[in-house]
Amino acid sequence: MxxxxxxxxxxxxxxxxxxxxxxxxxxxxxxxxxxxxxxxxxxxxxxxxxxxxxxxxxxxxxxxxxxxxxxxxxxxxxxxxxxxxxxxxxxxxxxxxxxxxxxxxxxxxxxxxxxPEVYATAWLNLYQLAALKPGEKVLLHAGASGVGSAAIQLCKAFGNPCWVSVGSAERLAYCEALGAQGGVVRGEDLQSLRDFAPFDVILDPVGGNYAALNLELLARDGRWVNIGLMGGRKAELDLALLLGKRVQLLGSTLRTRDDQFKADLLGDLLQHVWPLFTEGRLxxxxxxxxxxxxxxxxxxxxxxxxxxxxxxxxxxxxxx
CATH class of the missing domain: 3.90.180.10 (Medium-chain alcohol dehydrogenases, catalytic domain)
Structure with a gap:
């Protein structure tokens, strides 16, 4: 072959x-x-x-x-x-x-x-690891990416208002058309995410140079799920803020999970997510x-x- x-x-x-x-x-x-x-x-x-x-x-x-x-x-x-x-x-x-x-x-x-890859990633990190509840607010960095596109649609389907950071005004419009409440263009004014905070969950493929802002933007008992390092692998954090807010910082990968874990995850997708494609909601x-x-x-x-x-x-x- x-x-x-x-x-x-x-x-x-x-x-x-x-x-x-x-x-x-x-x-x-x-x-x-x-x-x-x-x-x-x-x-x-x-x-x-x-x-x-x-x-x-x-x-x-x-x-x-x-x-x-x-x-x-x-x-x-x-x-x-x-x-x-x-x-x-x-x-x-x-x-x-x-x-x-x-x-x-x-x-x-x-x-x-x-x-498979993007919906498994979004479902795992938002609804299994971060345990999103209806009504909780979400911030999605790289919102127009494949994972971001899936995550926006899942948030809309399961009652979680979400905001995004993206690379251009065109991509922000794309995210809003999918169901995002709003967001910012990262090269213009990333700090304006404060206007939409606090967030209960942040899904972050950037890491490094977004870390300090993520911690600031999270609500008390917020969950920060890091799934990538596009912004670097090192960051300086105010751990007093992490403690005071009772923030959970979760590192997550999917590719290296074992076969049974993936089988269970895909079974969850089949039950909870796949019917939404047939219904036209995803x-x-x-x-x-x-x-x-x-x-x-x-x-x-x-x-x-x-x-x-x-x-x-x-x-x-x-x-x-």
């Missing part, structure tokens, strides 16, 4: 051995794969896959089941999407059957390819598709930080 690898800061679509399909697994003929910032980091040599995971790029994809291992409830021919620790940007992928979800009714495979935010042969252009687009929503690499355009 052919697959996409990161090689010395570039990507290469080349031949790889086809994986075997064992007990409890399924083989998926891949139609399309979502592109994530983790893929950018792995291509640059900064985010290696967990031990035992494929070194092929891609944390999510969608396609059609072509083989079913013993003990799997799936059937050949079913349209599915899946969450992966790696291996999604390939002609086929073999995955734990528990990490597979049906394509929501009415969506194409290309649209479904952008769902939608994939697929901004643009690229043929897999144009992967370098797609990576450049994502690295430019101007994408609102998600990008997809199309592996097999005959599948829809």
């Amino acid at each position: 052919k697959a996409l690898q990161g090689v010395e800061g570039r990507v290469e679509w080349g031949d790889r051995p086809s994986p075997s399909c064992d007990v409890g697994q399924v083989r998926i003929k891949v139609a399309a794969a979502g592109l994530n910032r983790a893929d950018l980091l792995q291509r640059a040599g900064l985010y290696p896959p967990p031990p035992g995971a494929s070194d092929i790029l891609g944390l999510e994809c969608a396609g059609v089941i072509s083989e079913v291992g013993a003990g799997s409830p799936w059937r050949v021919g079913e349209r599915v999407c899946t969450l992966l620790a790696g291996g999604g940007i390939a002609e086929e992928v073999v995955v734990d059957a528990r990490h597979v979800l049906p394509v929501p009714e009415g969506l194409t495979l290309q649209e479904a390819a952008v769902l 939608s994939p935010r697929l901004e643009r598709t690229f043929a897999v042969e144009d992967a370098e252009a797609a990576f450049a687009e994502l690295a430019g930080n101007n994408v609102s929503g998600k990008l997809v690499l199309v592996i097999d355009p005959a599948l829809s």
Whole structure:
């Protein structure tokens, strides 16, 4: 089979051995794969896959089941999407059957390819770890990103008013159209987030240079979930403020979680989130598709930080 690898800061679509399909697994003929910032980091040599995971790029994809291992409830021919620790940007992928979800009714495979990673991330961090309650206020940094787009829609669906920080006025308008109450353009006046504070939960992929402001903006008993380090890995904090507000600072990653954790998380998504796609209350935010042969252009687009929503690499355009 052919697959996409990161090689010395570039990507290469080349031949790889086809994986075997064992007990409890399924083989998926891949139609399309979502592109994530983790893929950018792995291509640059900064985010290696967990031990035992494929070194092929891609944390999510969608396609059609072509083989079913013993003990799997799936059937050949079913349209599915899946969450992966790696291996999604390939002609086929073999995955734990528990990490597979049906394509929501009415969506194409290309649209479904952008769902697993961002909705799993948003649900895990907002509604499981931070334990958001109806009516609590949320701040989403990088609100127009794939995770931000999913988080805004979940907040709207579950009764949590949210605000965002974004990179441009156009992206702020995009977030407000999705359901955000408002927000700020980070290069203009990030400090104006004080006008909307205090927040009960902050979902933060930036870290470093946002840390002190996050602590200031949180309400008493607030939860600050850090999921990335785009703004650096070090910060100076006023721990007296953290103590006085009883703030919970939570570090969170998904890729390195064990198989059972991911199976439970996806089961939660299937029960609580997936029906909202059928009802039209959630939608994939697929901004643009690229043929897999144009992967370098797609990576450049994502690295430019101007994408609102998600990008997809199309592996097999005959599948829809």
